[in-house]
Amino acid sequence: MVNSEVYLTDVTGRDGFQMEKSWIETDDKLLILKGIIDAGIKRIEATSFVSPKAIPQLKDAKDIIKDLKNEELTLVALVPNMKGAEYALESGVDEINVVLSISETHNKKNVNHTVSESLEQVYSIRKLINSTKTTLNISLGTTFGCPFEGKYNVSKVSSVIEQLLENGIDKITLADTTGMANPNKVSYYMKTLRQKYPRAQFSLHLHNTRGMGLVNLLAGYNAGVRHFDASLGGIGGCPFAPGATGNVCLEDIVHMFMEMGVPLEHPINLLKLINTSNDMEKILGYKLPGQVMKAGSAGEVIKN
């Protein structure tokens, strides 16, 4: 039976900030992330332990984790390799999210490894954290297609998932890195994968590159998925994928599920999210793609 509650992971601190070219002060990052947490989001992918040469914006990863560390939160950090995992573990994160891509071309560009090499690193990281309280999640990039390799069948994804499951890893995020999914594809993928691997806990990480972020998310929900990534204001994207644009927008998703009467894991204060999104817009200095931050909730009535 499908659990009816929706679980949201905010990825503003990682997938959002990594795309920002101008340096965001650590204090501003913390202000935004604390606003999100204060609104009721309990699972935060706050940063990435990655080479500061590759992504200078996230060079304050250690400080971010140190400041946010709190027993009521699940603090996640993305890592591309063993070195990142070691730093992440040292910083005291609750969960390490290792990224690799289904597409060999994108994996090479993103983390400079073959898919097999990345999988070997994943198993080493699993061993590293085995004796700790830190949990492991694997994010599979370009799951629904790759800008360099085009579209491929779900079987290409299954073969990686099977290797992960055989190695005791069952928390898996499927990422539509450059918005190549559509509702039928998401529905087909998720029904197939959930039936084939009932033990796995699948999350969806969707981008709005071709306008289908929310419609793909709902297709996933209707196919039984309950875990979704999102970023405040819909910011973000992959620096190593041409044409990549923002994530699905956190407050727009919260608003949609509230309007639909779908329960969320934790009560969320939508107004606080909207206010934080507007604060972030000022900090970043450009108009964000989020819609509810501009229009407000559909429940508001204008007094004449």
Place this chain on the structure above:
Amino acid sequence: MVNSEVYLTDVTGRDGFQMEKSWIETDDKLLILKGIIDAGIKRIEATSFVSPKAIPQLKDAKDIIKDLKNEELTLVALVPNMKGAEYALESGVDEINVVLSISETHNKKNVNHTVSESLEQVYSIRKLINSTKTTLNISLGTTFGCPFEGKYNVSKVSSVIEQLLENGIDKITLADTTGMANPNKVSYYMKTLRQKYPRAQFSLHLHNTRGMGLVNLLAGYNAGVRHFDASLGGIGGCPFAPGATGNVCLEDIVHMFMEMGVPLEHPINLLKLINTSNDMEKILGYKLPGQVMKAGSAGEVIKN
């Protein structure tokens, strides 16, 4: 049985242009609309016969219709009242689309009449065009809620639909003027109304005000609706509804249905639509909300 093909009406010339504050030259309007037509869209709501004092941008309605008139097209013009209908008929449009709102408050602000008065005008317009080849469509604004009156039940909408059907009018567009719908609401409304009034041909006119344009459209499609309005680049909105933002984006919808394998009534050249949307962005002078115009089709592969 539900017809599987999707029928699209482009409303760029009416709902799109009416929101533009700076004057768009008639030749530029025609360039954009002809680009849309050339891409394969056969049904165009090209303008509105409305007081030039209320919406100066559409004062060239007659010239637009005269220039576009073509036997292969269905040219639609929106009208708010009898006077507009007379002008529209005189100009030779194929269809007159009379707008009225479900909400008394919005109807008053939009067309300065009570809903009853608007309905009386509709019946007079029906008599006026009865002996002509021109067809009639009624657009019901604020169908899914009103920014002034809040949310209401589908029965409020049913009562207007029943009056229209009793008067021999069965082509009805349900408009979510300020984006107050959600997928569950659209699904419930459309299943209820299609079952209750099998003789009516319902269209959906959706705005992306709260980010749910496409997800609401797909909910409508899944509930059996096959007729949808859209605007190039996702421009538009209602000048008399606070917070109203763009329509669902024509090229993003075409792309979504193509990727899903859903057939469209006519073959559409997506690249031509994208090029026209980019041309329009230059003419309007600001960044449009459309996504596929920026990212291209999911079918494109980047050569290394």
